[in-house]
Amino acid sequence: MDLRVIESEEAELSIEIAGEDHTFMNVLKEALLETEGVGAATYDMNPEQSGGQTDPILTIKTEEDTAPLDALETAARNVRDKTDSFRTAFEAAA
Amino acid sequence: MSEDYEVEFIDRDERDARFVVRDITPAFANGIRRAIVSDVPTLSIDTVRVIENSSVMFDEQISLRLGLVPLTTPDDYDVGETATLALDVEGPDTAYSGDLVSADDRVEPADDNIPIIDLKYPEGADSPQRLEIEAEAVMDHGKSHAKHQGGVAVGYRHLQRIEVVGDAADWEDEPNILRGVIEDDGELVPTESFDHDLSKRYPGKEVEVHDVPNAFVFSIESDGSLPVSDLVLNAVDSLADRADELEQAVQL
Amino acid sequence: MSYKCSRCKRDVELDEYGGVRCPYCGHRVLLKERSRDIKEIDVH
Numbered sequence: 001m002d003l004r005v006i007e008s009e010e011a012e013l014s015i016e017i018a019g020e021d022h023t024f025m026n027v028l029k030e031a032l033l034e035t036e037g038v039g040a041a042t043y044d045m046n047p048e049q050s051g052g053q054t055d056p057i058l059t060i061k062t063e064e065d066t067a068p069l070d071a072l073e074t075a076a077r078n079v080r081d082k083t084d085s086f087r088t089a090f091e092a093a094a
Numbered sequence: 095m096s097e098d099y100e101v102e103f104i105d106r107d108e109r110d111a112r113f114v115v116r117d118i119t120p121a122f123a124n125g126i127r128r129a130i131v132s133d134v135p136t137l138s139i140d141t142v143r144v145i146e147n148s149s150v151m152f153d154e155q156i157s158l159r160l161g162l163v164p165l166t167t168p169d170d171y172d173v174g175e176t177a178t179l180a181l182d183v184e185g186p187d188t189a190y191s192g193d194l195v196s197a198d199d200r201v202e203p204a205d206d207n208i209p210i211i212d213l214k215y216p217e218g219a220d221s222p223q224r225l226e227i228e229a230e231a232v233m234d235h236g237k238s239h240a241k242h243q244g245g246v247a248v249g250y251r252h253l254q255r256i257e258v259v260g261d262a263a264d265w266e267d268e269p270n271i272l273r274g275v276i277e278d279d280g281e282l283v284p285t286e287s288f289d290h291d292l293s294k295r296y297p298g299k300e301v302e303v304h305d306v307p308n309a310f311v312f313s314i315e316s317d318g319s320l321p322v323s324d325l326v327l328n329a330v331d332s333l334a335d336r337a338d339e340l341e342q343a344v345q346l
Numbered sequence: 347m348s349y350k351c352s353r354c355k356r357d358v359e360l361d362e363y364g365g366v367r368c369p370y371c372g373h374r375v376l377l378k379e380r381s382r383d384i385k386e387i388d389v390h
Contacts, residue, residue: 002343024333086099086330093113
């Protein structure tokens with residue numbers, strides 16, 4: 001997973017996440033929207049056929065006193081927590 | 095922030111399972127579905143060495159068929175690792191997936207009865223048709239080729255709840271078809287138990303169907319390369335790995 | 347290149363000057379034999 005910062009400001013971040021697709025990006029986007037201090041989060045992805053930029057670009061806008069990169073880290077941990085608790089619940093039922 | 099999910103099985107089989115997950119968001123449910131289809135690696139034949147092929151089909155056609163045979167996938171194989179198989183059948187006979195002989199006895203065709211090709215012993219020919227090959231199966235992801243997809247029918251739909259809103263009019267005797275799983279008094283009822291017809295379960299009643307928010311019924315069918323439970327857990331692990339990777343990448 | 351005569355079923359070697367003809371029976375229909383090499387196929 002290679003990250004490439006496209007645009008970085010105090011309350012806004014655009015970052016390319018190489019090698020990922022909707023599978024992970026949509027889960028991550030939702031985790032970001034659940035994260036405190038995040039005002040907006042979205043990602044943009046082009047189809048293979050379009051040529052050019054095909055890796056997803058994640059854009060995060062945060063409210064004051066939240067750094068976008070910190071929000072991203074929190075969201076990543078949040079995804080990890082979701083997978084852990086899903087695994088626990090699934091194994092308990094199976 | 096941590097969620098607690100609740101999982102309850104409706105049907106449970108190695109090949110085919112149905113379960114309800116509660117308090118799950120649509121995005122996460124879809125992430126799991128997509129990961130099952132494209133990110134859980136399985137073994138599949140990828141290189142074929144044709145020693146003899148006097149059948150009526152081209153080597154490439156037979157190789158494609160061999161590639162599509164689901165192979166049981168042990169959990170200690172990594173992506174890119176290979177396993178060797180061989181097949182040697184002479185006519186008049188049909189070569190089946192079950193004729194594949196594997197060097198690793200944990201890697202075998204998930205089904206023995208998939209026909210590869212019918213071999214003849216043509217009248218007047220001095221020898222029967224024969225297919226002899228050696229093949230390398232490789233571990234790879236569903237997104238690189240559909241033959242590596244472990245899940246063949248993977249989906250989810252909302253769990254539903256039925257609300258009785260009144261009596262049906264006397265002339266109303268048409269069936270009211272619903273497919274899926276409904277929740278009734280905290281009990282999960284697959285619709286096949288009442289022939290998918292709500293008018294049989296609630297005769298003479300007018301009903302409304304509501305989706306239960308954030309409760310999804312997953313329906314997962316495996317091609318036999320991995321049991322359904324492994325498919326689900328491996329998919330969840332692949333999401334977890336990427337979350338870890340991202341967290342570390344951000345910290346740097 | 348090895349061929350097989352479609353009439354007398356004998357193996358035939360073609361050379362530059364003989365033309366397409368079975369040297370044993372004169373038949374002009376020859377079938378090409380599959381090479382004995384092992385062919386490796388990448389499955390796509």
